[in-house]
Amino acid sequence: MTPKKIAAFALGPIGGAFLGLITLPIVAWLFSPDDIGRLSMMQVTISFSILLFSLGLDQAYVREFHEVENKPALLKAVFLPGFILLSLALTVLLLLPWSISGILFGIDSSWLTGLLVAAIFLSFFSRFLSLILRMQEKGLAFSMSQVLPKLLFLMVIATYLLFSVEAVFKNLMIANWLSLLAVFLVYSWNTRRDWLPALTASIDRAKQKQMIRFGxxxxxxxxxxxxxxxxxxxxxxxxxxxxxxxxxxxxxxxxxxxxxxxxxxxxxxxxxxxxxxxxxxxxxxxxxxxxxxxxxxxxxxxxxxxxxxxxxxxxxxxxxxxxxxxxxxxxxxxxxxxxxxxxxxxxxxxxxxxxxxxxxxxxxxxxxxxxxxxxxxxxxxxxxxxxxxxxxxxxxxxxxxxxxxxxxxxxxxxxxxxxxxxxxxxxxxxxxxxxxxxxxxxxxxxxxxxxxxxxxxxxxxxxxxxxxxxxxxxxxxxx
Known part of the structure; x- marks a missing residue:
């Protein structure tokens, strides 16, 4: 990878960190430590869902990318098992008689639970779509996919300040959810030539089993x-x-x-x-x-x-x-x-x-x-x-x-x-x-x-x- 490509990949983390340093003090002054703590619980839950239901196949995609000819079929093979299990698990959890938001946030709200479930799905999709840009060394597209959502989050928080929106956890969660939606939309557009062929690609079952053993x-x-x-x-x-x-x-x-x-x-x-x-x-x-x-x-x-x-x-x-x-x-x-x-x-x-x-x-x-x-x-x-x-x-x-x-x-x-x-x-x-x-x-x-x-x-x-x-x-x- 050339220095130019490395610099392109670096733009995303650097830009994201810069926007984060601007946003963090604003959020700290606007929202209470309690609400920031609740947002942390949301982020922890999302990260757990991705780690568990990716089944290690995201790492298998990285490992096998340079050794497999049919890249769309590879993407489909690593994405489907985790997506199916994640859908089943969240369906079961929603049918159970307890409040997910009550357990995580100390607030019993079906609205917050719905936002959390949607955020988990958006993050799961984005995880696999980001691997495409990463492995194809499309550094600039990868970086923009990281910077734009953080910029949107900052804009939403600035809007809250401008219009004196109530500083409660629900609004903080909405701002974070919108940034996750932006991530998904940007990744989807930038990788459309890769995931669209994957929809009709045939999976090599032997290769998929090998990757599952790896994962x-x-x-x-x-x-x-x-x-x-x-x-x-x-x-x-x-x-x-x-x-x-x-x-x-x-x-x-x-x-x-x-x-x-x-x-x-x-x-x-x-x-x-x-x-x-x-x-x-x-x-x-x-x-x-x-x-x-x-x-x-x-x-x-x-x-x-x-x-x-x-x-x-x-x-x-x-x-x-x-x-x-x-x-x-x-x-x-x-x-x-x-x-x-x-x-x-x-x-x-x-x-x-x-x-x-x-x-x-x-x-x-x-x-x-x-x-x-x-x-x-x-x-x-x-x-x-x-x-x-x-x-x-x-x-x-x-x-x-x-x-x-x-x-x-x-x-x-x-x-x-x-x-x-x-x-x-x-x-x-x-x-x-x-x-x-x-x-x-x-x-x-x-x-x-x-x-x-x-x-x-x-x-x-x-x-x-x-x-x-x-x-x-x-x-x-x-x-």
Whole structure:
């Protein structure tokens, strides 16, 4: 994949993160922490539905894309099983005598339940349609499909402000639902030449069975991973309050700026590495990607620690603790991204049971951490428990890949990552000034640059040469 294509894929996460940073303070000032906590429960439910009912076949689509000639038939083969099961499951749930919205949101409303069900279907469709753009390396279309819905969400919230619409959870949920609808419509239009032929395509049953065997372990790892990312919210819901859940959700939202890096890397990395594997791979390529990814992760995390105090200037007073909690919350996107680079051998060797093992180990640690920390520390305890769990997730995936496929030097990487996770607990549990936090994270950043100085100077030279080339082009245009 060329730098130009990578830049096209990066536009979506970067634009989405920028719009999110604009939208988040507005939502925090307009809606109560309780309602933001309820919205978090909606998002957790949607993510669980996609992980469970995709049946791991979304990953099978990525794995087999370059080795299958009939792409529409491949899409149909991976989409249909999960769609049928999802439809049956939601039908049964709607027929049961309890209120889904009452359980999740503490509000008994058939209207909210209907919106939730529609949101689940829209997200499920969008998941598979997005894979088409991703695997065809249509970066610009993929990015626009991410940016436009966030822009719509911002416009709806701005409309609420302009017309003094009541700041209640129902209206917040409607705004989120409209953004999901926009995602689906944009993806549907951009991929119409791919999914329309899939409607009449014939499924290769033998190939479908092979993909199901590939995906089955991923169902378990998917559920375990969902539990890993969602358990903290349920512990806060059960052992704390919607207010703590809201504060935690805002912290997660700020930390999701790191998802820019995670989204770009994950989107680009999987197609590239499987293509390399099909062609015969040079081990040095994997080592280089791992080193550069480690430097990028520590740099992003350190900069967040140095400047987290700025968050307190844009949020209401009740969100003061967000500046500390987000440093632990960043473990999820950053360590998951790094594990995508270091754990690639699991997918290449098709040993997906080890992906399940990593998720289960992390899930158990997360449950233990939340059980002990949430009742005492609330949102901060949940964030630190999650950080420790993702450290375990990262280590298990890395070690499994190194033993199954390509071994590589891991000492420097482990030292820096462990230091960052320990710091995330220290800043949340021990009172520290913003100045002290700034200098602590500065020391870590300098240490990372020293340990990976070769990668740092190569990156610096590349950026410098890129800037010089752009200036040269601009000068030629002016002349």
């Amino acid at each position: 089955l372990p991923l169902i378990g790892s998917g559920i375990a991973f969902w539990g890993l990312t969602a358990m903290d919210k349920f512990f806060l819901r059960g052992f704390s309050s919607f207010e703590e859940l809201g504060i935690y959700s805002v912290s997660i939202s700020f930390a999701s700026v790191a998802l820019v890096f995670q989204a770009v890397f994950s989107t680009v990395w999987a197609p590239i590495v499987y293509k390399w594997a099909a062609e015969g791979i040079d081990p040095d390529k994997i080592k280089n990607v791992t080193d550069y990814s480690t430097l990028a992760v520590i740099t992003i995390w350190s900069l967040a620690g140095m400047f987290s105090w700025l968050v307190s200037f844009i949020l209401p007073e009740q969100y003061e603790r967000v500046q500390y909690i987000l440093l632990a919350a960043m473990a999820y996107p950053l360590l998951y991204t790094l594990s995508e680079a270091t754990g690639v051998g699991i997918g290449v060797q098709r040993k997906t049971n080890f992906a399940l093992l990593a998720a289960v180990v992390a899930l158990v640690l997360n449950a233990i951490g939340n059980w002990y920390l949430v009742p005492k520390y609330g949102a901060a305890g949940a964030a630190v428990a999650s950080a420790v769990a993702f450290l375990a997730f990262f280590i298990v995936r890395t070690e499994a890949s190194a033993r199954l496929w390509q071994s590589f030097e891991r000492g420097r990487m482990y030292v820096l990552v462990v230091v960052m996770v320990v710091l995330s607990g220290v800043v949340n549990f021990l009172p520290m000034s913003s100045v002290a936090i700034f200098f602590i994270y500065l020391v870590v950043l300098v240490s990372a640059v020293f340990l990976f100085r070769k990668q740092f100077f190569e990156s610096f030279e590349y950026i410098l040469s890129f800037v010089k080339s752009r200036k040269s082009v601009d000068k030629q245009i002016k002349d």
